[in-house]
Amino acid sequence: MIFHSALKLAQAVRKREISAEEVINYFLRQIEVKEAGIKAFITVCADQALEQAQALDRRTDLPGLPLAGVPVAIKDNIVTKGIKTTCASRILANFYPPYDATVIKRLKEAGAVIIGKTNLDEFAMGSSTENSAFYPTRNPWNLECVPGGSSGGSAAAVAAGEAPLALGSDTGGSVRQPAAFCGLVGLKPTYGRVSRYGLIAFASSLDQIGPLARSVEDCALLTRVISGHDQHDSTSSPRSVPDYLAELSQPLENIKVGIISGDLLKDVNPEVKEAFYFTVKQLEEEGAQIEELHFSSWAIGLPCYYIIAPSEASSNLARYDGVRYGYRDLSEKQLLSMYQTTRTEGFGAEVKRRIILGTFALSAGYYEAYYGQASKARLLINQEFRQALDKVDFILTPATPEPAFSFGAKADPIAMYLSDIFTVTANLAGVPALTLPVRCSAKGLPIGIQLISDFFQESELFRLAFLVEKKVEFIKEYNKIN
Numbered sequence: 001m002i003f004h005s006a007l008k009l010a011q012a013v014r015k016r017e018i019s020a021e022e023v024i025n026y027f028l029r030q031i032e033v034k035e036a037g038i039k040a041f042i043t044v045c046a047d048q049a050l051e052q053a054q055a056l057d058r059r060t061d062l063p064g065l066p067l068a069g070v071p072v073a074i075k076d077n078i079v080t081k082g083i084k085t086t087c088a089s090r091i092l093a094n095f096y097p098p099y100d101a102t103v104i105k106r107l108k109e110a111g112a113v114i115i116g117k118t119n120l121d122e123f124a125m126g127s128s129t130e131n132s133a134f135y136p137t138r139n140p141w142n143l144e145c146v147p148g149g150s151s152g153g154s155a156a157a158v159a160a161g162e163a164p165l166a167l168g169s170d171t172g173g174s175v176r177q178p179a180a181f182c183g184l185v186g187l188k189p190t191y192g193r194v195s196r197y198g199l200i201a202f203a204s205s206l207d208q209i210g211p212l213a214r215s216v217e218d219c220a221l222l223t224r225v226i227s228g229h230d231q232h233d234s235t236s237s238p239r240s241v242p243d244y245l246a247e248l249s250q251p252l253e254n255i256k257v258g259i260i261s262g263d264l265l266k267d268v269n270p271e272v273k274e275a276f277y278f279t280v281k282q283l284e285e286e287g288a289q290i291e292e293l294h295f296s297s298w299a300i301g302l303p304c305y306y307i308i309a310p311s312e313a314s315s316n317l318a319r320y321d322g323v324r325y326g327y328r329d330l331s332e333k334q335l336l337s338m339y340q341t342t343r344t345e346g347f348g349a350e351v352k353r354r355i356i357l358g359t360f361a362l363s364a365g366y367y368e369a370y371y372g373q374a375s376k377a378r379l380l381i382n383q384e385f386r387q388a389l390d391k392v393d394f395i396l397t398p399a400t401p402e403p404a405f406s407f408g409a410k411a412d413p414i415a416m417y418l419s420d421i422f423t424v425t426a427n428l429a430g431v432p433a434l435t436l437p438v439r440c441s442a443k444g445l446p447i448g449i450q451l452i453s454d455f456f457q458e459s460e461l462f463r464l465a466f467l468v469e470k471k472v473e474f475i476k477e478y479n480k481i482n
């Protein structure tokens with residue numbers, strides 16, 4: 001069962017070939033066996049999950065549930081009623097939310113079982129899960145390497161077979177980069193496709209919740225369940241949600257794929273570059289027309305992101321003051337010093353760095369020079385994207401500049417930030433982007449590519465990814481870690 005697809009599991013539960021209880025027990029056992037090495041979870045909800053599964057088994061309407069009995073792991077920055085939600089931060093270490101995020105509500109309605117809450121970089125700030133206040137998560141493909149971040153726990157859980165599906169959040173690559181590091185399919189949906197009600201905010205103009213799965217089919221299935229309009233999120237789109245899974249079988253015709261030009265690949269690891277051109281070849285064999293695109297704005301994406309994201313974060317994180325939420329230093333009697341020690345003790349180093357950067361960028365006299373300038377740069381990037389997507393249907397890039405790196409390898413924050421060079425652009429532009437594993441490096445680490453399409457073209461994106469997936473047969477690589 002370990003590497004069965006979610007699709008098959010749900011089918012089997014719907015037909016009562018296996019009970020939801022048996023499924024959840026199986027995965028809870030996997031977690032028991034593997035967690036000591038991987039540490040993907042902050043909280044395993046064994047009791048609640050078992051109860052949820054037993055309740056499902058008693059239902060008479062199982063055949064109507066798309067995710068009947070499928071365990072799903074949830075990044076610990078998505079709120080779950082009565083289940084601790086920490087953001088991997090000391091400041092929220094004992095936060096029990098009084099409500100479910102909309103995506104959680106939708107998962108439950110679809111018959112999914114919440115199996116646990118996964119580790120992340122504190123407040124989703126990072127690319128390796130080393131910034132968790134609790135412990136780092138390890139990459140199931142090589143325990144000496146990071147799983148990526150910030151949704152590293154979600155990615156590691158799915159890659160290790162501790163859960164068939166997971167949710168992450170993606171502000172600058174946090175679903176796609178860990179998916180690439182762990183050999184998974186990960187999607188950042190179009191801004192507005194998935195409700196963020198109950199996602200603890202990092203940078204509100206960039207955040208999206210996204211799925212992680214081992215196959216395109218599973219990713220399509222999960223995306224459909226979580227997508228759609230929500231009255232609780234004013235940025236969610238009222239557009240109808242296609243049946244992504246059913247549409248996978250529709251052929252794509254006259255595909256035009258733009259690939260980023262060679263100069264943007266010059267600092268990319270040679271094996272990643274090889275995997276990228278290998279994918280180009282696969283697409284050509286499928287009849288795709290390939291066109292090289294010259295983005296003059298690609299390189300400014302990263303600096304632009306690292307002004308906008310920390311600025312928004314500094315504002316969003318102002319609410320953690322020890323009064324309204326989370327940890328408070330009770331020894332302090334004066335208001336100002338209570339704020340100071342609460343935040344000093346509650347936040348980790350990277351979160352503090354972002355708050356300082358963001359506060360500086362927004363401060364009087366500097367606002368125009370930093371935030372204003374970054375917003376203009378963002379417009380430029382968006383314009384270039386629009387022009388490119390008028391010419392081609394998809395844009396292909398590597399997912400990451402290199403495969404998973406070792407713990408401690410990126411102690412310099414700038415080196416860490418550079419891991420996001422290919423992913424931040426889609427968040428700035430708001431368009432959907434998917435990463436997909438295509439092969440393994442000589443050291444046995446997965447290498448992913450990224451496909452980007454126009455707004456709300458998730459269905460097309462899945463179809464193209466499905467095509468590539470069938471050609472590269474990455475799933476076979478899982479035999480190496482099973």
Ligand code: GLN
Nearest residue numbers: 124125126171172173174
């Ligand atoms: N790695 C990026 C950052 O540190 C992206 C994080 C994310 O997408 N949540 O900001």
